[in-house]
Amino acid sequence: MIVRSLNDLQDMGRVVSAEGWTSQRLLLQEDGMGFSMHDTIIEAGAVLEMHYKNHLEAVYCxxxxxxxxxxLTETNFPIQAGTIYALDQNDKHVLTATKTMRMICVFNPPLVGPESHDDEGAYPLLTAATPCEASV
Known part of the structure; x- marks a missing residue:
């Protein structure tokens, strides 16, 4: 059984931040669950262009x-507490926070831990043995 709290993550090296967001990584590849789970804060005013080419992601606000x-569809969807969106087609998307957002994110395959967005808004596909050069 795995039991941990947000308070544990900083000392474990499981907090990754870049301009406009902070990801607290509750479960990672090394935990053996087959997915990773993150508690992510998106700062008010952030506009994040993302395209997870290597991962599927579900996001619950x-x-x-x-x-x-x-x-792809040029469609805008409002997001508020109680809304989920799933990037089931590796969808290129833009997330805009009008008020600071707290999101619970699940990635498949799971993240290793230190990943940050590359210049296309994607996370690299890493394994535990692959070194990561974090980029924004």
């Missing part, structure tokens, strides 16, 4: 407000 824009 527990606080705040904003919207997610699908680049």
């Amino acid at each position: 527990v606080e705040g407000e904003g919207n997610v824009f699908s680049v």
